[in-house]
Amino acid sequence: MNPATFDREIITEMVEGAFVDVIIQGDPSLEDACLEAARRLVDRGADVICADCGFLIRHQAAVSAAVNVPVALSSLLLVPTLLRQLPTAQKLAVITADSRHCTEDMLGIDKLDERSRVVIGGIENGEYVRNQLVRPSVRVSVDQIEREVASCVQQLRDKHPDIAILLFECTGFPVVAAAMRRTTGLPIYDVTDLCRMTLASVTVPIRNEHRRGL
Missing domain, CATH: 3.40.50.1860 (Rossmann fold)
Structure with a gap:
């Protein structure tokens, strides 16, 4: 979440109910909330989506199927x-x-x-x-x-x-x-290495207005 980590603007969305203990234990009820957050990020202009917990890899397949941008939820x-x-x-x-x-x-x-x-x-x-x-x-x-x-x-x-x-x-x-x-x-x-690799695959407009989601 440090804007200095990448060469892009970082935009964020909260996944409703995604407390640390819930994510780590793998509550399947989080999936719909993850999908909703991902779609909001795309609507706001995100061109790559990642997550703030590696355990969200459980929802990698569902999120990547739901949006039209690269998704890398976990290292x-x-x-x-x-x-x-x-x-x-x-x-x-x-x-x-x-x-x-x-x-x-x-x-x-x-x-x-x-x-x-x-x-x-x-x-x-x-x-x-x-x-x-x-x-x-x-x-x-x-x-x-x-x-x-x-x-x-x-x-x-x-x-x-x-x-x-x-x-x-x-x-x-x-x-x-x-x-x-x-x-x-x-x-x-x-995860920052995975994000940099994914970001490198995305074309940056001349005006540098593309954004990514974290």
């Missing part, structure tokens, strides 16, 4: 592509806000040998998620997010030394991506 869409960047002996680690609800159907892979190369870790017991679950949510410092993510990554690497790429599911994690790249020495992808 988890990158999982199959990132696996193909690696030799078969190496693994991709997905770092999520809550590993208990980051289920296999959200990863977009069907082959058992590929599934075994994806490991999932979460910070569900930390202060960041705890503060996001209260209404209204409470801000957490970037330093605290970095500590929790770093601890999660270290635990995963201790168990799986063959991890070669990290993928951040949570849209709160990009603020620590640069620091984590330095400390881990690993390639790290997040």
Whole structure:
């Protein structure tokens, strides 16, 4: 939601009822509200639509079918592509806000040998998620997010030394991506990378008036 992140204006719409706990747990009743928000964004001129929680990938198919602009609701869409960047002996680690609800159907892979190369870790017991679950949510410092993510990554690497790429599911994690790249020495992808790639595919009018939705 930082306007400096991309070279486009950011416009937003709220998905009615999309509280953090509801999204993470996968309440299917959110789908109609997601569709309505996406259509409002298109009506307002959005030329790309993404979301502020990676768990909304559950509604990716429905939203992309409902509008006529590219839809990229979650960095988890990158999982199959990132696996193909690696030799078969190496693994991709997905770092999520809550590993208990980051289920296999959200990863977009069907082959058992590929599934075994994806490991999932979460910070569900930390202060960041705890503060996001209260209404209204409470801000957490970037330093605290970095500590929790770093601890999660270290635990995963201790168990799986063959991890070669990290993928951040949570849209709160990009603020620590640069620091984590330095400390881990690993390639790290997040939702901003997916958004930049999607935005690069969209023609920008000369008057630079196209807008995107977040």
